[in-house]
Amino acid sequence: MSTVALALPLELEDSISMQLVRQGFELSVRCSSADELASQLAQTVPDFVILAASTRYLNNRLIVEADATGVRIVALVATDSERRYAASLGLLEVVAADADWAEIEMLLLGHPGAQDAAAQPRNGTVIAVWGPAGAPGRTSMAICLAAELATAGVTVALADVDTHSGSIAPALGLLDEAPGFAAACRLAGADALTRLELERIGQRYLTARGSFWVLTGIGRPSRWPELSGERVTAAIASCREWVDYTILDTGASLENDEEISSDLFAPRRNGATIAALRAADEVVAVGAADPVGLSRFLRAHVDLLETIDTDRITVVMNKLRASAIGPGASGQVRQTLQRFGGIANPVLVPHDQAAFDGAILTGRTIVDIAPKSPARIAVAALVRQKLLPQPALAVRRNWLHRTAVLPV
Numbered sequence: 001m002s003t004v005a006l007a008l009p010l011e012l013e014d015s016i017s018m019q020l021v022r023q024g025f026e027l028s029v030r031c032s033s034a035d036e037l038a039s040q041l042a043q044t045v046p047d048f049v050i051l052a053a054s055t056r057y058l059n060n061r062l063i064v065e066a067d068a069t070g071v072r073i074v075a076l077v078a079t080d081s082e083r084r085y086a087a088s089l090g091l092l093e094v095v096a097a098d099a100d101w102a103e104i105e106m107l108l109l110g111h112p113g114a115q116d117a118a119a120q121p122r123n124g125t126v127i128a129v130w131g132p133a134g135a136p137g138r139t140s141m142a143i144c145l146a147a148e149l150a151t152a153g154v155t156v157a158l159a160d161v162d163t164h165s166g167s168i169a170p171a172l173g174l175l176d177e178a179p180g181f182a183a184a185c186r187l188a189g190a191d192a193l194t195r196l197e198l199e200r201i202g203q204r205y206l207t208a209r210g211s212f213w214v215l216t217g218i219g220r221p222s223r224w225p226e227l228s229g230e231r232v233t234a235a236i237a238s239c240r241e242w243v244d245y246t247i248l249d250t251g252a253s254l255e256n257d258e259e260i261s262s263d264l265f266a267p268r269r270n271g272a273t274i275a276a277l278r279a280a281d282e283v284v285a286v287g288a289a290d291p292v293g294l295s296r297f298l299r300a301h302v303d304l305l306e307t308i309d310t311d312r313i314t315v316v317m318n319k320l321r322a323s324a325i326g327p328g329a330s331g332q333v334r335q336t337l338q339r340f341g342g343i344a345n346p347v348l349v350p351h352d353q354a355a356f357d358g359a360i361l362t363g364r365t366i367v368d369i370a371p372k373s374p375a376r377i378a379v380a381a382l383v384r385q386k387l388l389p390q391p392a393l394a395v396r397r398n399w400l401h402r403t404a405v406l407p408v
């Protein structure tokens with residue numbers, strides 16, 4: 001009979017020990033802390049340990065002791081921070097605290113494919129948010145997209161790739177002393193960027209509506225050489241395997257310094273932005289919906305088309321307001337884009353000073369603090385209609401429609 005040691009809070013301990021006995025395992029010891037369990041392992045060696053992935057029940061000493069004695073540990077995670085904590089200690093055998101017993105047992109017995117679904121590599125979608133100079137709202141849009149996607153229940157990482165004016169960390173009230181994206185690039189350059197490392201260097205924006213990972217940007221623009229094009233491409237490839245959606249906040253400039261430099265191998269200031277745009281499946285190109293913003297956008301859009309294919313681009317005109325562009329603002333913006341840039345169907349996001357000021361003030365997203373904002377509603381529609389997979393229902397409806405018009 002296999003023996004199991006437990007280190008769990010009381011409410012979990014009761015249900016797990018009942019299941020263990022019912023399934024024919026023998027309960028060897030119940031401990032109330034990681035250190036107590038580590039000392040126990042030195043005396044009696046169970047076959048397995050089930051513990052909660054909090055600092056009280058799991059620490060490095062326990063992992064070292066379990067490795068030395070060959071005991072398999074399975075950690076139950078109740079929150080994102082517990083999942084991250086387990087990852088930071090290199091523990092991959094994690095399962096949700098409210099998982100079925102069958103899942104826990106599969107992990108205990110080392111069943112192949114039993115690992116937490118979140119640990120499985122995936123082929124996520126990468127979305128780059130770009131826009132010309134003049135603060136049209138690239139960062140705001142990248143944050144809104146990440147928040148909106150996370151609300152839809154998919155896993156999301158938001159990375160600050162802007163080598164000129166990185167600002168995601170202050171916008172979300174996160175620390176940026178150790179820039180996560182620069183660390184990711186460094187590790188990717190050394191071919192050592194694993195999911196565990198990403199979870200160690202990433203920070204979490206936590207909210208009940210849908211939390212997401214954040215890889216913060218370089219606080220000092222002089223650190224731009226750390227984000228070389230090759231490293232950025234490699235870091236993005238790792239993010240693709242890590243989460244369902246990676247959102248990249250990029251810089252404005254697309255100037256390619258190699259054309260004016262005699263040294264082709266010199267690092268390039270805008271290499272990160274260009275690499276992000278080329279790696280992305282979708283590019284959300286953001287302009288400001290006022291006369292100056294429109295003219296800047298139209299000029300820069302020409303450069304964007306030289307960098308990537310047009311079919312990957314969704315144009316968003318942000319901060320739409322009649323006070324800056326005159327009556328019939330939507331029609332005017334659409335007409336100008338169509339006439340001077342051949343751009344059809346832009347997404348129009350209304351100006352909402354109160355919502356965005358509130359977000360900056362509190363370090364929260366507008367999804368959290370102003371869910372009914374017209375700007376949020378416009379971004380939510382973009383996410384539903386263009387970025388998330390279309391629901392089967394829509395396909396079915398089309399199919400029904402098509403069959404209905406077929407001759408009988």
Ligand SMILES: Nc1ncnc2c1ncn2[C@@H]1O[C@H](COP(=O)(O)OP(=O)(O)OP(=O)(O)O)[C@@H](O)[C@H]1O
Nearest residue numbers: 135136137138139140165319350351352353356375
């Ligand atoms: N739809 C909107 N309505 C009102 N204010 C907005 C809207 N979108 C963005 N803003 C505000 O515009 C300002 C600039 O936005 P943001 O920092 O996102 O621009 P950016 O393009 O990333 O600029 P930078 O060049 O500094 O990186 C911020 O104060 C933001 O709160």
Ligand SMILES: [Mg+2]
Nearest residue numbers: 138139165167
């Ligand atoms: Mg920005």
